[in-house]
Amino acid sequence: MFGCLCFASTLTQNRGKFQPRAKKCIFLGYPPHTKGYKVLDLSTCKTFVSCNVVFYESTFSSIPNTVHTPLVFPDYPQNFDSLACIPPPSTTNNSVILATVPSQTSVPPLTQNNVSQLRRFERTKHPLNYLKQYYYGNMAQIPSAAPSSSDCSLPGKPYSIFSFLSHSKLSLQQRAFTSSVSSVFEPTTYKEASSIPHWQHAMTNEIIALEQNRTWDLVLLPQNKSAIGCKWVYKVKFQADGQVERYKARLVAKGYTQQEGIDFFNTYSPVAKITTIRVLLTIAAVNNWHLHQLDVDNAFLHGDLHEEVYMQLPPGYSNPNYPRVNKLKKSIYGLKQASRQWFSKLSTSLLHFGFLQAKSDSSLFIRKTLNDFIVVLIYVDDVIIASNTFTAINKVKQYLRTTFPIKDLGKLKYFLSIEVARSSKGIVLYQRKYALDILADSGFSGAKPVSFPMESTLKLSAHDASPPLSDPASYRRLIGRLLYLTLTRPDLSYAIQTLS
Secondary structure, three states: OOOOEEEEEOOHHHOOOOOOOEEEEEEEEOOOOOOOEEEEEOOOOEEEEEOOEEEEOOOOOOOOOOOOOOOOOOOOOOOOOOEEEOOOOEOOEOOOOEEEOOOOOOOOOOOOOOOOOOHHHOOOOOOOHHHHHOOOOOHHHOOOOOOOOHHHHOOOOOOOHHHHOOOOOOOHHHHHHHHHHHHOOOOOOHHHHOOOHHHHHHHHHHHHHHHHOOOEEEEOOOOOOOOEOEEEEEEEEEOOOOOEEEEEEEEEEOHHHOOEOOOEOOOOOOOOOHHHHHHHHHHHHHHOOEEEEEEEOOHHHHOEOOOOOEEOOOOOOOOOOOOOEEEEOEOOOOOOOHHHHHHHHHHHHHHHOOOEEOOOOOOEEEEEOOOOEEEEEEEOOEEEEEEOOHHHHHHHHHHHHOOOOEEEEEEOOEEOOEEEEEEOOEEEEEOHHHHHHHHHHHOOOOOOOOOOOOOOOOOOOOOOOOOOOOOHHHHHHHHHHHHHHOOOOHHHHHHHHHHO
16 A cells, blocks of 8 residues: 555665664555565655565554654655655654645644754745646535536646547537537536626526516415425526527426325426437438527416415525515426426417427427428427428417517527537537536546446446445436436446446
8 A cells, every 4th residue: 555654675785684674664656667666765765666575554653742744755746645754853763654634734833853853844845847737636626616617627637628528520610619518607506606696697587587477476374384495596598609698597496395186286298209309300410401499488487387386485585584485376497297387388389380299209299381391399498490491490480489488599509418510411419518517516527538438347246345325316316417428428328327
């Protein structure tokens, strides 16, 4: 084990009968191109290589009355769980201490008795230039208010993820869009968003829209009734050229606390199948169809709510001196029945316009005339429109605007965390931003890449001796995100299935 106590044999031709047969040392590692072990002599604080070494891997104990002064190991990064070696306070005491200290731990002041012996250790240590390539820790050290994806290129990482990515096959327009999407920061908590002005403005606009739509009434919570919680979800909407269309703060109810038969009944609502999306994009690429994308503002608020549901006030807008709750009159995001109510309203409008609902996928609507063929694919509040003419697409947009507030996002570029690149050769789907977000959130943005996702001979057992995870929900959540990544990375399927 690196840093453990060891004894290196002395050369027989250089020692007398009463001289020690070994030197007390610290094991540092393995020297390149040389057979043996690299150790640090504790009596002289010099390094040398020896083939005859006895190791005591469990010895990391400290001796009292020693001074904590870090040694400089020129061959190792200074902040990588720095090994602190305590030089002897006198020539007659060869006591030594090995300890693991954090990288920012300050050195205690030297006492007057040992200042003469430790004078060379008083000098300010400047890390060598070649040590700057080391990266210590993970993404948890990065400020939460900074963009998560762009932080992967912070200096000091030996395996920066951007050193292994290339934009050479992307057009200039697609390259600009990809860079814009990857550099935008989306907060995950109200605490993060509350300190950023444009997210504060987005939350204010959401509250205004909810009140103007008469989504709720402020009431006292009746007896024998419980109020469900709510939270903020933040999302950035992009235009086709990569510019930020708007910052969307969405108030979501914690519907998992609802009780069936009391505040909800039917919940089923179809969403577009990934297979349907692939088939539609394939046909569009072969026939050179136009692909556009729409986003519906506050889509779930257009669904009617028939049950009696109470919700707590949104984070940042509650007042302990004014104990009120929201009695919902419209369905909002997060309610178990909200998606069903919204889909019912949207599908009714499309059928009224002359669309036919596909039997193989209920979220697919088709309309055919003498000159036009148009397809509408729905995934909750995201809508894809494909047609052979611009005229048909514009007619559908104009019709939907008469019923719902529509945001026209232009050509299809970013859909369900999938980036879409199109050229004369076809359509390419990739999840670059999604993959970078997974690496950043799990703290592996600085990990060393490998050419294969898993060892082919690796065998995992359910009866492993390692202790169970304290929070298995985080592992399951990560597996779910990785499963979605296999939509564009089928080469990861075996590894993720094994972990699952």
